Amino acid sequence: MTLNRRDFLKVSGAGVAITLTGCSSQPSSGKSASMAKPHVVVVGAGFGGATCAKYIRQWGPNVDVTLIEPNDKFVSCPLSNWVLAGMKNLDFITHGYDNLPKHGIKMVKDYVTGIDVEKRVVTTKGGAKISYDRLVLAPGVEMLTDSVKGFKEAEAAGKVVHAWKAGPQTALLRKQLEAMPDGGTYVLSVPAAPYRCPPGPYERACMVANYFKQAKPKSKIILLDGNPDIVSKKPLFTDAWNTLYPGMVDYRPNNAPLAVDGNRMIVTTEFDDVKGDVLNVVPKQRAGEVCAQAGVRNDSAGNWCTVNLATFESTTVPNVHIIGDSILAPLPKSGHMATNHAKVCAAAIVELLAGRQPDPIPVIANTCYSATSGTTSGYVAHVYRFEAGKGYVAQPEGGATPKGSELVFAYNESWAKNIWANALD
Numbered sequence: 001m002t003l004n005r006r007d008f009l010k011v012s013g014a015g016v017a018i019t020l021t022g023c024s025s026q027p028s029s030g031k032s033a034s035m036a037k038p039h040v041v042v043v044g045a046g047f048g049g050a051t052c053a054k055y056i057r058q059w060g061p062n063v064d065v066t067l068i069e070p071n072d073k074f075v076s077c078p079l080s081n082w083v084l085a086g087m088k089n090l091d092f093i094t095h096g097y098d099n100l101p102k103h104g105i106k107m108v109k110d111y112v113t114g115i116d117v118e119k120r121v122v123t124t125k126g127g128a129k130i131s132y133d134r135l136v137l138a139p140g141v142e143m144l145t146d147s148v149k150g151f152k153e154a155e156a157a158g159k160v161v162h163a164w165k166a167g168p169q170t171a172l173l174r175k176q177l178e179a180m181p182d183g184g185t186y187v188l189s190v191p192a193a194p195y196r197c198p199p200g201p202y203e204r205a206c207m208v209a210n211y212f213k214q215a216k217p218k219s220k221i222i223l224l225d226g227n228p229d230i231v232s233k234k235p236l237f238t239d240a241w242n243t244l245y246p247g248m249v250d251y252r253p254n255n256a257p258l259a260v261d262g263n264r265m266i267v268t269t270e271f272d273d274v275k276g277d278v279l280n281v282v283p284k285q286r287a288g289e290v291c292a293q294a295g296v297r298n299d300s301a302g303n304w305c306t307v308n309l310a311t312f313e314s315t316t317v318p319n320v321h322i323i324g325d326s327i328l329a330p331l332p333k334s335g336h337m338a339t340n341h342a343k344v345c346a347a348a349i350v351e352l353l354a355g356r357q358p359d360p361i362p363v364i365a366n367t368c369y370s371a372t373s374g375t376t377s378g379y380v381a382h383v384y385r386f387e388a389g390k391g392y393v394a395q396p397e398g399g400a401t402p403k404g405s406e407l408v409f410a411y412n413e414s415w416a417k418n419i420w421a422n423a424l425d
């Protein structure tokens with residue numbers, strides 16, 4: 001009797017126990033004494049990757065999953081602006097990966113340095129070669145530090161940070177803000193969209209303003225925006241700046257950062273040289289480097305990955321799926337979205353490995369909270385239904401709050417705790 005891997009998954013998924021020999025497709029160890037299960041390798045244990053790995057194991061218990069991540073711990077960007085405000089500390093947003101192996105996920109602490117999509121083998125910095133049947137890339141964004149002249153030097157000298165990946169730069173920026181004199185100027189400079197977390201810069205301005213209002217009320221914030229207008233939750237943020245922090249936030253649209261001088265503490269835009277005491281420059285971004293290694297960073301500019309949005313499989317490289325911030329889609333680059341991609345992708349992979357058709361009309365949602373003060377937040381929420389030929393179409397459900405409230409602030413913190421648990425527990 002011969003059964004291929006798909007047939008095996010179908011019957012064993014139905015609860016029938018069989019023992020087979022001679023399956024051929026697992027890592028080329030030369031050992032083929034027992035039936036090999038299909039193997040999915042997931043790269044990156046952030047919101048997208050951790051969630052995808054967990055749900056593949058939950059929905060496809062016959063699928064082996066290896067999750068590769070270089071960091072010991074997950075540090076959440078959501079609520080990292082609260083750390084800058086001194087409302088939470090870094091420990092609060094830092095979580096271990098200890099629970100993932102309980103789902104049967106094999107965790108590999110390493111960094112992927114190469115992908116052979118023909119042989120379906122991933123190579124790591126540590127020298128491992130890991131075969132896959134299907135590969136999920138969830139590396140988040142790569143910072144294009146060369147896009148702002150002088151940024152690399154200023155960053156290496158510890159003078160200017162982006163803090164757009166939560167971790168040591170979040171801690172350093174908080175220290176810089178604490179050390180700034182009352183009456184000083186904090187300059188936050190962000191690129192034109194698309195970038196990770198559309199409302200993030202405006203929430204950051206609110207959070208730093210909240211801190212200044214309490215600790216150094218004569219201080220100013222200059223927000224240099226590479227976009228022509230506030231790109232997300234405009235009524236919420238303008239209300240907060242006008243009512244909670246009048247005169248403190250100087251918002252300047254169409255002011256993309258071109259250069260930064262960490263010695264003279266100046267950010268240069270097309271119009272101005274803007275001097276500050278603390279400079280926080282967020283460069284342009286693109287899909288994580290590993291996507292280029294797999295040949296899936298394939299939009300016209302070579303920055304983002306185009307995928308079939310019903311399965312998140314690359315439009316050009318078979319058996320490679322990309323989720324989270326790395327994809328090109330008219331959807332916000334958020335943690336909430338990344339976990340929704342992850343679940344649609346996990347379900348599709350389980351179906352494809354079992355020889356079945358994935359759900360042709362998946363539905364996803366995005367909810368994004370932003371704090372406007374130490375006690376108030378607002379949100380934007382949308383539901384999207386996949387339609388063939390159109391992609392994800394926004395449904396009438398959803399909306400946005402024009403003003404922050406204490407109730408939404410409570411939801412905001414609960415949302416974070418829930419999404420961390422959903423991805424990591």
Ligand SMILES: Cc1cc2nc3c(=O)[nH]c(=O)nc-3n(C[C@H](O)[C@H](O)[C@H](O)COP(=O)(O)OP(=O)(O)OC[C@H]3O[C@@H](n4cnc5c(N)ncnc54)[C@H](O)[C@@H]3O)c2cc1C
Nearest residue numbers: 044046047048077078112139140197324325333334335336
């Ligand atoms: C200030 C700020 C506030 C935010 N607030 C919110 C919010 O309130 N709500 C919300 O929904 N979203 C928010 N976001 C956005 C959210 O953080 C991102 O959209 C989300 O992290 C994207 O998930 P991801 O899985 O694509 O990438 P990530 O979560 O960044 O995970 C990528 C992982 O891949 C790993 N990796 C990268 N390359 C490799 C490699 N070669 N080998 C192995 N591993 C690799 C990295 O180490 C990392 O752990 C915020 C972002 C910022 C910056």
